[in-house]
Each structure stands twice: as structure tokens, then as C-alpha cells.
């Protein structure tokens with residue numbers, strides 16, 4: 001057990017940001033070039049994780065590369081522009097394209113034995129904030145080794161709305177907001193109906209580019225998807241949805257009273273039916289109820305009040321501010337590698353790099 005939260009890494013610098021523009025290939029290439037080491041490091045981390053987990057998964061990196069080839073045609077067919085981003089990123093970062101594809105499809109090919117993305121997401125609309133802004137907050141919980149690989153992307157694609165996103169390593173950006181006033185937060189869920197299809201990260205990338213609310217929701221449930229995330233999709237008007245997705249089912253939750261919380265278990269009865277292993281998700285339930293109670297205690301939220309919830313340590317180390325780095329199973333080690341609050345009204349993102357209990361938030365703005 002970690003003795004106290006102060007043993008977590010301290011980051012003196014803000015998360016680095018890159019501004020990119022152009023075609024999707026160009027955007028990927030510019031990200032790869034700016035963060036060459038982070039992209040390469042995340043590929044190396046994924047390779048070591050598979051090696052460490054060989055006894056459980058019996059999957060080598062070469063085996064994973066072969067598997068990932070089956071998913072690629074589905075992504076190419078529906079969202080070729082984001083496969084272009086991966087091609088560009090591989091070229092810019094000077095890493096093997098197939099390695100990068102494998103990294104982005106890894107959740108699918110490890111059949112979700114990697115129970116890693118134990119994130120906590122929240123949103124409040126203008127009826128629940130002190131200044132009438134629409135706010136969203138997300139703790140990104142992931143393998144500790146990738147904390148060094150975090151960065152911010154400020155992108156202006158030729159053919160889609162500009163966006164600001166938190167990202168790490170060689171993944172496609174998913175969590176953030178765009179200039180059309182759509183924000184997306186993502187939490188892993190564990191459906192029992194995965195299949196070969198469009199990888200989740202590609203689906204999430206497409207949602208981040210959506211020009212309208214219904215388009216965002218339809219993209220989250222695109223046909224031929226491989227599995228599903230929970231997508232909290234927020235519009236600047238104060239409309240907040242949580243779209244719970246599996247490969248073949250979905251359901252939506254709507255924030256009737258202006259609050260939304262999601263963690264890593266399905267909330268709707270329909271989706272609970274397709275949850276793979278509910279017993280393993282008890283900590284997710286604890287984080288969910290804790291965040292929901294703290295959120296509902298206040299009807300005048302501010303960026304600071306949401307940040308206070310992100311630092312919460314109830315049920316430490318499996319707390320909202322996650323410090324579970326000392327677990328024996330390599331597939332279960334995780335921590336909060338960044339925490340962010342989006343002010344969708346002001347088009348700003350405030351990000352703490354590492355655990356937010358110990359690291360300061362810095363502000364990033366989407367220029368239009």
C-alpha cells in the first residue's frame with residue numbers, strides 16, 4: 001500500500017500543448033513530430049505490459065499485431081480520416097505504423113483483461129453553476145508508466161470543427177471539446193459482446209469531431225463497432241447525455257436535473273445485462289456514489305468545486321483521485337495520470353498533470 005498520497009509524482013511544468021492544423025494526415029504527423037518520445041514511450045509501455053501479462057493473456061506483441069489487422073478494415077471503411085491521423089502520427093514520431101495501430105486496438109485484442117481505464121467523469125449544466133457556465137470534469141486513470149506521455153492537442157482540421165483535447169502517447173485524441181460546442185468524456189465499461197469491428201478509440205475520436213449533438217450520439221453507437229465505452233456528451237446549451245455502449249446494445253441517460261456522473265460500470269438496467277464481470281467493478285460503484293453525492297451537495301458549482309471532488313480520497317487508494325499503483329497484478333496497476341475540468345462556455349480546459357491532490361491546474365484555451 002502506498003502510505004500517503006504525497007509519494008505521487010510532482011510535475012513542476014504544465015502539460016505541454018501542440019497546435020496542429022491541416023489534413024488529418026498532417027494533424028497526426030504534427031502531433032507525432034512534436035511528441036516523438038511520448039509516442040514511442042507509450043508503444044514501449046504497451047509492449048512491456050503485454051510481456052508482463054503473458055501468463056494471463058498468452059499474447060505476444062507480434063500476435064497482437066496480427067490480431068489488430070482484423071479491426072483496421074472496419075475503421076478504414078467508416079472513418080478513414082482517423083486512420084490517416086495514425087499514419088501521420090507514425091511518420092511524424094518515426095514509429096512503426098503497425099505498432100501504433102496495435103496500441104490503439106489493444107483494449108479490444110486483450111479481451112478487456114486490461115481493466116485499466118477506471119476513470120471518473122462528471123458534468124453540470126448552467127442551472128448548477130455559480131456563473132451559469134456548462135462544466136465537465138474527468139479524472140483519467142491509467143497505467144502509471146504513461147503519466148509522462150500526457151499532452152494537450154489544439155487542432156484545426158481542414159474539414160471538421162477545431163478541438164482541444166487531452167491525450168497521451170500514440171493514442172487518437174478522445175477526451176475534450178470542439179468549437180461546435182460539443183464536449184466528450186469517456187469511461188471504460190466492460191460489455192460481454194465484443195466483436196471484430198471499429199475500435200473504440202476510433203469511435204471516440206469521431207465523436208470528438210461531431211458538429212451537432214445527435215451526430216455525436218449516433219457516432220458513439222455507429223454500426224459495426226467492436227465494443228463500447230460510456231460517452232458523456234455535453235452541448236454548450238446545457239444538454240448532457242451519458243451514452244452507454246456495448247458492441248450490439250446501447251442506452252442513454254439524460255441529466256434532467258443538470259447533473260451527470262459516470263464511472264466504469266453500466267447504470268441502465270438494459271446495459272447491466274451485458275456487463276461482463278460486475279463483481280470486479282465494486283470500486284467503480286463506490287467512486288460513482290461518492291462523486292454523485294459530492295456533486296449534488298452543491299448547486300452553485302465552480303471550476304474549483306469540481307476540482308475539489310477530483311481530489312477526493314474516500315476509499316483510498318481506489319479513490320476518485322486514484323493512487324492504486326502498488327497492486328500485484330500488472331494489469332490492475334493504475335493511478336490518476338491527469339485530471340481536467342472543461343468550461344465549455346468559455347472554451348477552456350484546466351488540467352492537472354498527475355494526481356490532482358498534489359499537482360496544480362493549468363489553463364488551455366481553444367482559439368477560434
Ligand SMILES: [Zn+2]
Nearest residue numbers: 005321355357
Ligand atoms: Zn490523490
